[in-house]
Amino acid sequence: MEKGIAITGMGIISALGEGVETNLQALLSGNTGLSFPEILNTRHKHLPVGEIKLTNPALAAQLALPELHNFTRAALLGAVAVREALKMAGLQENDLQHTGFISGTSVGGIDFTERYYKEFQQKPEYRKFIQAQHPGFTSTQIADHFRLGGYRTTISTACSSSANAIMLGAKLIKHGKLKRVVVGGTDCLSKFTLNGFNSLMILSSDFCKPFDEDRNGLNLGEGAGYLVLEADDVLDGKPVLARISGYANANDAFHQTASSENGEGAFLAMKNAMISAKLNASEISAVHAHGTATKNNDLSESTALNRVFGDSVPDFRSTKAFTGHTLAAAGGLEAVFSILSLQNNLTFPNLIFVTPIKETGLIPVVHLKEKVLTHVLSNSFGFGGNCSSLIFSKNE
DSSP states (O other): OOOOEEEEEEEEEETTEESHHHHHHHHHHTOOOOBOOSSSOOSOTTSOEEOOOOOHHHHHHHTTOOTTOOOOHHHHHHHHHHHHHHHHHTOOHHHHTTOEEEEEOSSTTHHHHHHHTTTTTTOGGGGGGGGGGSHHHHHHHHHHHTTOOSOEEEEOOGGGHHHHHHHHHHHHHHTTSOSEEEEEEEEOOOHHHHHHHHHTTOBOSSOOOTTBTTOOOBOEEOEEEEEEEEOGGGOTTOOOOEEEEEEEEEEOOOOSSOOOTTOHHHHHHHHHHHHHHTOOGGGOOEEEOOOOOOHHHHHHHHHHHHHHHTTOOOEEEOOHHHHOBOGGGHHHHHHHHHHHHHHHTEEOOOTTOOSBOTTTOOOOOOSOEEOOOSEEEEEEEEGGGEEEEEEEEOOO
16 A cells, blocks of 8 residues: 555534534534524425534634625635634645645535526626636635635536545645645535425435435535645645545446446445555445435445445445535545544444345444544545545554
8 A cells, every 4th residue: 555645634514513623522422413494595494404503694704704705605614614624734824825725516606696696687796696606616715715826626526526626636746746735625505406406306304314224315414624635745744634545536427316226336436446545445444435315325335335345344334414415515524524533443323224225234333433443435426427435544
């Protein structure tokens, strides 16, 4: 196994709360962050969501933004998480000038464009939000706020966006194109996503049950998660939280919104990530599964896990019953959770699990489990078959 890319900072905000420590304590307690919409203006108040109970003005005040700012909710959430990651990494202003930024998002600032689109023609003061429809606008807002002066780009590959952002950042450092980069993603709840997933009939009116035979759909969530990646020659003795040792993306192009029955995309992503890391299947300590709690995803992912690991599937869990499915931000949040697992030698529980899926019989970790962990594989799968797997390893 190669040494991997150093992770020196991380930041997160989710339905579990703001900050790495708050999220860790929620995971340790086993308390879900799922609730019902209060901030999102929707008629679907009966559908559980992983909503962050902070208003946009409250988030803007934290960031000391001017009164007439044009930050959308996704940008606000992303900026809060990036701020924590930069602080943890101990970066100074002269460091930021040469720090890249790669961010994943699926809907960007659509929460504001959907709010004001009927008023753009009559009310010029709202037109500043028109450009927020483009996902890259969210990334630019965050990067400009922190004066990140290096390479910038946005990845929008649905629910694998953050994982792909992390992967791209790791590749750019590995091949000497960057020395330091902030990677991850952000997405907020919006009427567009809630109504869209509801039209697909894959939202549950109960708290979701990943990998359970009686699962009946997902709960949407919102949040942001970011990592600071650095090349070894600029570390200057600073602490390394963990390393990215492997990564892969695969696309089975099976269907626009469904995973293949044999889990081909997920299988290839996991297998190739281990090849990238020069690890055998037996060396993976735990799997942070995508686990959305839909009939299709969980069966497909379970099948892929059996194909990759045979009769020795390692401890696995989904944390979607903690945070909801945060779409493009999922890979960023779950990267933070994977690193916390490594740091604390803990596998967090897969909540609300009762009965194994009959076709595969796999049973996730259902209680907080102490176990020495060396390598954690994290899955993020997007619409269109865009499947990505990352491997996080201890800094040894």
